[in-house]
Amino acid sequence: MRQVRLRRRRPALGQGGGCATALTAREKRERDILAPLASNGAFEGRGLGCIRGERPVFAALDFRLEPGGALVLTGPNGSGKSSLLRVMAGLLPAAAGTLAWNGTPVDDAPELHRQRVHYLGHHDALKPVLTVAENLGFWASLRGANDDGVAAALARVGLDHLAETPGHLLSAGQRRRLSLARVLAAQAPLWLLDEPSVGLDAASVRTLAEVIAEHRANGGLVVVATHQALDLPDAACLAVDDYPPARPDPEDVW
Numbered sequence: 001m002r003q004v005r006l007r008r009r010r011p012a013l014g015q016g017g018g019c020a021t022a023l024t025a026r027e028k029r030e031r032d033i034l035a036p037l038a039s040n041g042a043f044e045g046r047g048l049g050c051i052r053g054e055r056p057v058f059a060a061l062d063f064r065l066e067p068g069g070a071l072v073l074t075g076p077n078g079s080g081k082s083s084l085l086r087v088m089a090g091l092l093p094a095a096a097g098t099l100a101w102n103g104t105p106v107d108d109a110p111e112l113h114r115q116r117v118h119y120l121g122h123h124d125a126l127k128p129v130l131t132v133a134e135n136l137g138f139w140a141s142l143r144g145a146n147d148d149g150v151a152a153a154l155a156r157v158g159l160d161h162l163a164e165t166p167g168h169l170l171s172a173g174q175r176r177r178l179s180l181a182r183v184l185a186a187q188a189p190l191w192l193l194d195e196p197s198v199g200l201d202a203a204s205v206r207t208l209a210e211v212i213a214e215h216r217a218n219g220g221l222v223v224v225a226t227h228q229a230l231d232l233p234d235a236a237c238l239a240v241d242d243y244p245p246a247r248p249d250p251e252d253v254w
């Protein structure tokens with residue numbers, strides 16, 4: 001598996017421009033929460049196994065991502081790509097193995113891991129009666145983003161002109177773009193994206209590739225499960241179906 005090395009690092013929060021400035025309370029909070037997460041983050045899984053229901057899905061799966069790295073999960077339907085993303089996000093306990101951030105098991109500080117992750121699943125969580133801006137603003141406030149961050153994220157995904165539109169009026173692709181705006185507003189170092197390009201038009205797929213590239217250039221990491229081609233230069237590839245669970249011993253089956 002290829003590994004991608006950091007080329008450019010995100011400047012420490014509150015220290016832009018190289019001159020010391022007094023930090024606001026909010027900047028201090030961001031620094032305390034995010035700075036230890038964003039710096040030199042390497043994400044690793046060793047010997048991972050997964051069971052859904054009572055059925056083993058994959059076993060003995062290893063991966064490693066350096067800061068700025070991208071990992072594309074491939075495999076046929078049902079091979080376990082979404083399950084692996086959920087394990088990585090801490091939403092599903094691994095049946096075996098360990099996950100580590102900078103060599104520290106994520107189980108040692110699961111709350112910290114939740115803060116460093118942004119997980120984008122198949123479903124676009126959205127409150128239908130809230131406007132686009134309210135939907136994003138409500139969620140972004142939970143992650144410490146301010147109104148400027150919300151506006152910037154909406155503009156980046158081309159939804160600024162729909163900021164006052166109720167969520168229930170959005171098309172499928174527009175809902176997906178709103179979910180991408182949530183990824184941007186979160187400022188989490190580790191993005192876990194499940195089929196992020198589904199429903200997006202060609203221009204939006206290009207925007208998706210650009211924002212992932214910018215995230216990586218700042219030292220962020222991304223894991224993407226996808227059946228569609230995405231332009232992710234130097235991304236490593238992990239075929240989840242290369243890690244099948246052991247077959248039951250015929251001696252044990254009767």
Ligand SMILES: Nc1ncnc2c1ncn2[C@@H]1O[C@H](COP(=O)(O)OP(=O)(O)OP(=O)(O)O)[C@@H](O)[C@H]1O
Nearest residue numbers: 052053054057075076077078079080081082083084
């Ligand atoms: N909640 C669940 N309970 C039981 N089994 C589940 C559950 N969710 C998924 N599975 C099973 O786990 C296996 C892996 O599913 P998963 O969704 O991870 O695959 P996938 O590779 O992401 O598939 P796709 O390409 O269709 O999205 C499948 O056999 C599926 O039936």
